[in-house]
Amino acid sequence: MIVSKFGGTSVASAEQIKKVASIIKADSKRKYVVVSAPGKRFEQDLKVTDLLINLAYAALNGENTEQCLHAVIDRYKEIALGLNLELLICDVIEKDLQSRLSMDHSNKELFVDSIKASGEDNNAKLISTYFTSIGIPARYMCPKSAGLVINDFPERAIALPEAYENLQNNLQNTAEVIVFPGFFGYTKDGLLRTFERGGSDITGSILAASVKAELYENFTDVDSVFCANPKVVNCPVEIEEITYREMRELSYAGFSVFHDEALMPVYKAKIPVCIKNTNNPSAPGTKIVSSRKVNRRPITGISADSGFSILYVSKYLMNREIGFGRKLLQILEEEHISYEHTPSGLDDISVIFRSHQLTPEKENRIIKRVTEELHAEDAHFRHEFSMIVIVGEGMNNSTGLAARAATAIARTGANIEMINQGSSEVSLSFGVHQSNENKILQELYQEFFASVTIG
Amino acid sequence: MIVSKFGGTSVASAEQIKKVASIIKADSKRKYVVVSAPGKRFEQDLKVTDLLINLAYAALNGENTEQCLHAVIDRYKEIALGLNLELLICDVIEKDLQSRLSMDHSNKELFVDSIKASGEDNNAKLISTYFTSIGIPARYMCPKSAGLVINDFPERAIALPEAYENLQNNLQNTAEVIVFPGFFGYTKDGLLRTFERGGSDITGSILAASVKAELYENFTDVDSVFCANPKVVNCPVEIEEITYREMRELSYAGFSVFHDEALMPVYKAKIPVCIKNTNNPSAPGTKIVSSRKVNRRPITGISADSGFSILYVSKYLMNREIGFGRKLLQILEEEHISYEHTPSGLDDISVIFRSHQLTPEKENRIIKRVTEELHAEDAHFRHEFSMIVIVGEGMNNSTGLAARAATAIARTGANIEMINQGSSEVSLSFGVHQSNENKILQELYQEFFASVTIG
Known part of the structure; x- marks a missing residue:
């Protein structure tokens, strides 16, 4: 049925x-x-x-x-x-x-x-x-x-x-x-x-x-989900099959087909979903599945979204202090801020989150608490960042993929403010200045999709 | 005086x-x-x-x-x-x-x-x-x-x-x-x-x-601090000047000149430190300073250390759950585990820490708590990882640096398990399998130091 x-x-x-x-x-x-x-x-x-x-x-x-x-x-x-x-x-x-x-x-x-x-x-x-x-x-x-x-x-x-x-x-x-x-x-x-x-x-x-x-x-x-935002990339490749977790990682702008909670019941029941076009029902559409065979293309899609802020906190010997990161996240939690990533060095940590969650009062309160309670030496906000996410189940076994992505971004002349790759390797995300978002998306599309399509 | x-x-x-x-x-x-x-x-x-x-x-x-x-x-x-x-x-x-x-x-x-x-x-x-x-x-x-x-x-x-x-x-x-x-x-x-x-x-x-x-x-x-571990890289370049935060980020193996807490008093007082050789006092040594002019080389040093483990946790809609990351870190804190990095996707988070902090009992307790208290769908440990850190005050304004590093690693055929670059951009760290550590260190040295020395 x-x-x-x-x-x-x-x-x-x-x-x-x-x-x-x-x-x-x-x-x-x-x-x-x-x-x-x-x-x-x-x-x-x-x-x-x-x-x-x-x-x-x-x-x-x-x-x-x-x-x-x-x-x-x-x-x-x-x-x-x-x-x-x-x-x-x-x-x-x-x-x-x-x-x-x-x-x-x-x-x-x-x-x-x-x-x-x-x-x-x-x-x-x-x-x-x-x-x-x-x-x-x-x-x-x-x-x-x-x-x-x-x-x-x-x-x-x-x-x-x-x-x-x-x-x-x-x-x-x-x-x-x-x-x-x-x-x-x-x-x-x-x-x-x-x-x-x-x-x-x-x-x-x-x-x-x-x-x-x-x-x-x-x-x-729409006939199917595109592998990149068609408002930024000209005629992007259509996705035939995508896993739930790929879909989730791509749920930034240009992929807002589903409200993310909507898929929870079928995700849990492992029921495949097919996105189809009422106006063209013979088109195969895009299928969302629990797992899939990886094809020759390691990347399934590229997604980007603007409107991110970064809270930067540094303190000498931070990494020797058990609980520092946890306390920082607790302060943000008490201000009802949910975050995306927390890249860190030995003595600094950055928290990346959607800017709309901030107010000038919240910013002041957070800086005050981080300085007074955590004794941070430096704590400041930076704004107007975009997150660019490359997603694919095939990334896991693809040597040199991060190098290709970073090299493509370097070609645009843009600086990479943040890189985050987790151990799952289904996604690789870059933080960049908002003004560079579109040209990077286009260049990454060229790198990972355009050549394969022609070939 | x-x-x-x-x-x-x-x-x-x-x-x-x-x-x-x-x-x-x-x-x-x-x-x-x-x-x-x-x-x-x-x-x-x-x-x-x-x-x-x-x-x-x-x-x-x-x-x-x-x-x-x-x-x-x-x-x-x-x-x-x-x-x-x-x-x-x-x-x-x-x-x-x-x-x-x-x-x-x-x-x-x-x-x-x-x-x-x-x-x-x-x-x-x-x-x-x-x-x-x-x-x-x-x-x-x-x-x-x-x-x-x-x-x-x-x-x-x-x-x-x-x-x-x-x-x-x-x-x-x-x-x-x-x-x-x-x-x-x-x-x-x-x-x-x-x-x-x-x-x-x-x-x-x-x-x-x-x-x-x-x-x-x-x-x-020793005459000075080397830019890479001389046990792995043949005759590495000597560092003339390095900032406190560069020194800290490099404090993995091959850079254990100072116990990191030892520098805290002079760091706070902004007093420069000079590491010199009693057996060759006329050599200029390596100077550790609060800030320095960036020279033509964006990278000051490369450091690596083995013996890291990764705790991988995934849960559908994790990023919608305010407090998930904080609760995870709290569980680790209660097991007295201090961590290095926490790269994350939308629905997964990895925590990277030194393996010596684990015992089989701790592993079991942590997995049990993460599964039962945080309702994670997947939680498991992976072992035998090395962290490789590239450090330099000059990284901040150097477009394409991450691309060069990732490309050098790709040349070794090694897979990158984790990338972490914070907003400070003084350091860029890679998680790799332990068996690849030395060849990556050598290749990164070639990329960032060897060519400049020859030229």
Whole structure:
């Protein structure tokens, strides 16, 4: 059995939903369909989720909600008309929205969650209605009756272990295609709560793990994942197969296909994921697997991201002081700063982290504590760095790879501020000044991909 | 004023002590002479300190001490004869040793300390007697009356802040040359305690900081510090000038000129240090300074050491977990393991440390805790690694240096297991398998030194 999740652009219009139906028809294993809310039909378009957020805040502010409500209903009407559906389904959707709007407003967050989640929920109802109308036996499944239970507020919404059991019991061995709305679940007290944005991926991943799917398909609007950011590198190579840990290491900019937590359930269950294009379903897509055979290319991808800062700390005889590094990390932890790397010399250590976590007050507090509590001789911040990461399962046995990468960077004239290669050797990362990021990415692409493609 | 410290081989015989006298005569600024106990005169020789340790344990074990005692006295007698001194000085020394041997044996460590320290103490008395005999106005200074106070047992012996004040008050503006024994001080209760082995360097460093010397000379038996281990690289380049932090980063094997803590007092006082050869005092030696002008060679030295282990830990979404690295380091801290580097990927982290800190029980405990408390998916140790460190103040502005180093390593066919370059850029370190250490050191020397020397 296959779980197929369709993103916002894949279900944005009648035309797109017809493609979804063809895809489901094409393989009888596709028994579980997880859908997003209708997304953008064109660049300047508004997603239904954004229309719903407008609606929710209009209601909370006591404004007239009529206009906002109709903006939502009209999207569904247009889709229903395009699919030759009776407009009865739109009445159902309107009634559902009215009922949500009349809910208790006292907990704003839960109220907004309920309105937002209607986007996926009503789209699932509409799509299952459409499937039935064209002869695909289908059934809308409400996450509440399916048992997708999540934890309570104020923690971040996460599926509880029993959710997997419930979903397995309620969804396995289905004759019909199950159409399941993404993005939300219910607490044990029956309160609706949404996952983070992009949370339909999580729903699909949870479902795939629950029903022990042989494959989790993630349909979007690209043929596959590129080995480098196509905004920086011209027509980069497409990745056919990538391991979970390669995918994770590449999760900097240009690789934001998945929110990283979304893959956790399938990762744990070792279910392969395939990223495919709704608009070109015959393209093989990119497959994410637990392990793979290493091909002739040692590098799978190159990723880069800007907006990093470095905290540099030095103290004579630092490495003789057991606990120095731990105490430094503890100070950062108390300031809620999560870090990427901690390269070190004998008497100095640098901590690299995303700059957005800093404020001028935090910077001052940290410098003060590091100086006073750890008796550091020097402690200062540096900003505007980029991290460039080269990733590949094949790196492990490839002599001279670091030399090739560093030589390619040297060709650009850029200085390397930091190098980090762990013992896992799945990734090699370089810290460079932000202004050099793009030219380095291009040069590394040339070094590791361009020549092989030509050959 | 200059503080000149003479190591064991520099004061091992009458012939050597005559060289010391010439050195002191040659510059009237050399007012403070710190001496070790007589060291080895030839490869198979025994140091006086080792003879004294034998003596101390013979006494503790209730054995006859006569033979051990005479082995010590004979060394001094031979020196005194060679220097044409009256043998009265040897009677002073023998009485001193008899008096130490008759001390309370109840605290073994303090008893052994007292016997050991007599090596430096009596040598200082002998040398000041010799200086006077040849017309150098000189005075033996007892560390107790000079005020070299140190902390109490069982902590490691360290000079107390007031020691610096006392020494300044008691030693500044001296007309005579002060001959000061290295290696020991006294607690506030008047108990003698020794610094760690090699502790005469510490005494010299404390004295130089106390009297605000313009230079701390450290006389030994080599012309200068080499840029690489001469046991591995044939006739390596001699270092003329090196900064404190370069010296520290190079403190792996082949650079063990100083015990690293010995330089702390002069480092703090920014007093330059010069390592010179007693047997060739006209050679310029190697100068250790706070800062220096970078010359055309970006690299100052290459150092390597074996006997490292790697703890590898991986967990999906590790980098989203604030505190993971800190908790891991805390577990190691609780096992009293001090580490060198912690290279990391997004989902893995490696900790590199000296293998001698491990036991099979510790390994098991650590793996168990990392797996159970941190819920790591994989945690294992790997052994037999070497760390190779390239050091230079000039690295900071030298584009392509990491590329040159990595390319040189690749030429040897060795795989790089780890790379670590911090934001300070004074050092760049590579983790490699132990079996590749020497060939890599040779190749890196070729890359960074051989060509420049020829040109």
